[in-house]
Amino acid sequence: MEMQPIKFYQTATFTVGNRLLGEHERSVQANMRRTNSLNSGHRACQGCGEALGARYAIDAAMRASDSQLAAVNATGCLEVFSTPYPETSWQIPWIHSLFGNAAAVASGVAAAMRVKGQEDVRVIAQGGDGGTTDIGFGCLSGMFERNDDVLYICYDNEAYMNTGVQRSSATPPAARTATTAAVGTAPGNVFGTGKNVPLIAMAHCIPYVATASVANLRDLEFKVTKAMPIRGSRYIHIHVPCPLGWGSAPADTIKVARLAVESGLFPLFEAEHGEFVNSTKIRRKVPVDEYLSLQKRFAHLFAKPVDSTRIALIQAIADHNVKRFELLG
Amino acid sequence: MFQTRIHGRGGQGVVTAAEMLSVAAFLEGRSAQAFPSFGSERMGAPVIAFCRIDDKEIRLREPVLDPDAVIIQDPTLLHQVELFKGLPSTGYILINSARGLDELGLKEFVHRFRPNRVRAIAATELAMKHVGRPVPNVPLLAGFAAITREVKLESVVAAIREKFPPAIAEKNVAAAEEAFAVAGGKLEASHA
Amino acid sequence: MDKPFAITLDVGSSLANKTGSWRTLRPVYLDRLPPCNHACPAGENIQSWLYHAESGDYAAAWRTLTLDNPLPAVMGRVCYHPCETACNRGQLDEAVGINSVERFLGDQALKRGWKFAPPPAESGKRVLVVGAGPSGLSAAYHLRRLGHRVKIIEAGPLAGGMMRFGIPKYRLPREVLDAEIKRILDLGVELELKRKVTDILATMREGSFDAAFLAVGAHIAKRAYIPAGSAARMLDAVSVLRSMEGDEKPLLGRRVVVYGGGNTALDVARTAKRLGASESIIVYRRTRERMPAHDFEVEEALQEGVLIKWLSTIKNMADEGTLTVEKMQLDEKGFPQPTGEFETLEADSLVLALGQDVDLSLLDKVPGLIIEDGVVKVGPNMMTGYPGLFAGGDMVPSERTVTVGIGHGKKAARHIDAWLSGKTYAPPPKHEVAEYDKLNTWYYADASKTVRPTLSLARRTSTFEEVVKGLDETNALFEARRCLSCGNCFECDNCYGVCPDNAVIKLGPGKRFEFNYDFCKGCGLCVSECPCGAIKMIPETI
């Protein structure tokens, strides 16, 4: 399956829809009859990236599976804001069990579907970065190792937002959270060795691994659509800004996500059976400052005197990504 | 109720012996209960297994404390574990050894038991000869049948055939039959 | 399904939770004025005709275009397109080639023989138009479409005014001009040629016209006193260019000097080249930066071998054709001051291109008019001091271009129409302009401007063939699609897609969108991500 770039529609090449395109070429989100899997009335904050990412992904999955879908949700913002008794925002069969077991519960659902001869029903597990890269990691790895027939989607907002912005293993260097140094010579998260879960997923040699961003809908939908029919374990890691936790303007959610991609800090790539296959190229490369300076969690880097040393370190990370994932040209 | 205690080391088929004994008894329509004293079997560690045989349902769940028979699959245990604890003077003793009881230094000790109820059998050698592995449990079981008459040889043979795949089973049957004879078992008697 | 209490819920039930109450700001859709439309002297709704062109519906695009301007094929050639100067895309890569798409549409119309729709009803009113130049033709066209009987009286032998007698063939082929004029006349506009109106009020009485629009062109060349020998050959630009339309081509000789810095000067110099002059020199008293002529024309002229002497004035011309030229220098205010340095220049002829005046004699008997600097004062409704007498184009204070003329014609027509029925025409209020910072240009692919092919130099200096060629269908479409649709929704579905609360309702093709304020939390994502700036946030009134 190849990503078909839309040619010759300058006015709207990168927009959600395009009146000049045929129905089949348009994004799911442009469709008047899209599922709205996560429908209105949920209690997500204004400009919530996760609410947006979840609808993007699940709507695409619904189209790809012809609405034969069941979803498992880890504890976290997404679960809390979508299903407070007595209301739920989900339009699909959905279950929440625990914080750390979404992958395993999904394995169980998939097994049940298989044994009941309902293999046409596709199973998705979803969780935040905490539920995926930290507490749910054991179950995730187990699911990968068994290559269970599940698409796991991680909505990465880079900290524990539901509990009030604490550090997770996905929190980037220098970012301030409630559990990282607030003051001192180097406030914010440490420049650790990092934990790149997409790469760890690749190490399991599962059929498909991809990263995506709410800033690039067509890319995101393409990857979900590509992943859905594949049998076995699949993993998609979606970057979803959190205005609350990042201290960015609600209206800037997509802009911030876009700058993460365009700066090289959040590379968009695909891997099959453990092998890197391609990356989504950066359209207009920007320095990391443009991304960082929009977020209060990095404000300390720009306070007088500007912490150019650590900004340079972050730029180096971006540049490394650009090389490693061939993000240019 | 007839209670047997089997002493040996992990890997010598101690637990299997108790189980086969219970199966043999079961095949004769009796109630039998076999169980190990110990779960995490490791090669070489001292292991004890028990078997109770009775004509009515066995409810008792305690380990065998006052055995009617003691089977010792590994004579090196003699000075480590209290092998004969609770064994009355009417009890049976079966020891796996090519050497005589005297050589084992049990001359004095076994005087208090009835001579025809104490035996040393070269079970390991018999196992090597017929099965090719140093697993003394089957020959000892046959020896047990011979001296105690608690179970018939053919029941032991049937239990062997239930427990092992045919090829190995037949080798064990051969070992059992020779051990039975060595132990002075009277086939016709057991057939009677 | 027998669901356990509370822990299992029916889907979609959160619709009961009206999150709209969280809102302090609300998004609203709006149309902003695209800079191109804002800058167009003819008041064209450029963005909206490009919208049709984008989808390949050229007929609709042409119809929208001609609601404002009846001469797209002409305009597509001679307009100096201020729209492209204003185009936001210029700040992204290059301005959209509006002018070339307009020309493409004009040519399509001619090729396919598209006609204007006849007026829905006749008003029974008669309006006189004096002058068949761009302004007059435009007024006549609009008045006719509004249902009035229109008669144009033109002094010249052919309709077109300056478009014919001022602009050389190589910029505007005559068959294009003729065809577009004919299409206007086909609407039922009456045209009388070779008649000079001397007394406008008398002419109106005779023809019992209810109103008149005066659009006499500036055909009288300005003279400057240059001492010259009796044999010296000195001509004016207007007559040179006019004579190009007749059979008698002007005799300019091998060495031609043109005096002046306007577009007319360039037209003459380039015409001289085509007539075979080996030297064609423009003498201008200021610098290139200060030259009133459009730079692209200067560029084309230089390419064709026209020479320009900057900072120079002509002092006199001797019989044998020797010109004395004084070097000038600019003072701090930018005015040229004599230096006292002189040089001479050999010329077979000197053509003066120092600007033109309008012949206002037809107004002599009209009371209540104010005339200053050779032009008539008009009100914001284009009416002169004399009721029912309207004027536009070169006759009124304003820049003198074809586009401005066409704009005047349209504007006057609307006011005349209102005046005729005793009303006053109030133009619709102008929307705020869609500045570049209102756009989110990330969504537009990079696509640089399509350059129109130009004629080879050799042919340009030897023939009067059109220098700049048009676009073909594919690249015209490409060019149209470079439009950013500034300030006007083009239904890209971004707002519909990026709303985390599904609070945008898509109404279907052509119907745009509306907000569902029951659920809109007012985050403003739709505003940030709208590529064309067609949404804004306004405070919620609590």
Add this chain to the structure above:
Amino acid sequence: MLKQTEGSHAVAEAIARCRPEVICAYPITPQTHIVEGLGEMVKTNELANCEFINVESEFAAMSVAIGASAAGARTYTATASQGLLFMAEAVYNAAGLGLPIVMTIGNRAIGAPINIWNDHSDSMSMRDAGWIQLYAETNQEALDLHIQAFRLAEELSCPVMVCVDGFILTHAYDRVDVPEQEQVDAYLPPFVPRQALDPAQPVSIGAMVGPEAFMEVRYLAHHKQLRALGLIPQLSDEFKRHFGRSSGGLLRTYRTEDADTIVVALGSVNGTIQEVVDEMRAEGSRIGSVSICSFRPFPLDAAREALGRAKRVVVIEKSLAVGLGGHLSDGVRKSLSGIVLNGYTVIAGLGGRPITRNSLHQLFRDAEQDELEQVTFLDLNADLVAYELAREAQARTTGPTAEAILRRVGTVASQIA
């Protein structure tokens, strides 16, 4: 069909006859033989149409079970000891979601010190998780209870734990009657889930519930167990009609009519107790015993009925409620509220310490003389404890007591009694 076989294998065969659709397996002694047996049967297709999943932890085992059950599959798993504690969060969750999962507990002690032998500390730690807990007295009952457990779980939409004493039952070769498939099919209808993840009928399962409804949700969970009090005996009777033997039920009395002294216990120790009761009856004692099968829900009324007329009640506990005494005693005492009699709690058999006839015999004699403490530790090595307490008193060494004691015992655990 009668067989002489291992308890674990008997249970595995019973499970197989129940046609489970998803089985989650993670090894931990002494439960391991059960899932090994099932894995074998799935491999040989003796157990068809079943997904056997080797998970990476007990937490995952219960989580996979939750997913499978929520998707409408009949689901089984087994664990013990540390494994049960590791899956604790998911154990509560399964009950909260009302998923009819059946799980075998091969009862085993909990560390530290790590100990693989039998007691009830593991299942007791989950007694309030919202699961039904049934304790098996024999291997035959262990086998039978699993068949009843699926019926019970699926009729109530409530998970059921069948507790089987580790080694004592799981590893014991006994005679058991393994029912035929047709018999089980006749007793246990196919699983019709109360709720399921189904695209044709989408619902959201596992909503967040606040103070406005949480109490009610919890009350309903309690109410469900009260209903089980009626259903358990009913299913036991029905079982008897189908299989010709009685198993399960809330509790069973043994020679309690006219008994002054009644011993109460859970699980396999009841067999030994009954032996002792017979001995003492023969010696003229008026003693009887009660074997509690259903610990959750706890049969307050049945217990009161069985014990109410005795002079004294001795509760044998295979788990220690540290700082209090025993868990079983709590229920027994509550059932006797208002009745004046002597109640004794006896902690016995922790970590596999054999509970012998002799010790019980002596214990019950002391009880008859009312010479027991409120809480007694059976066969506690008093010297050892005294020594260790003294040692601690003079040398405040930190670190685990276990090592210190083992040094003093100085012998391998295989040594008996």
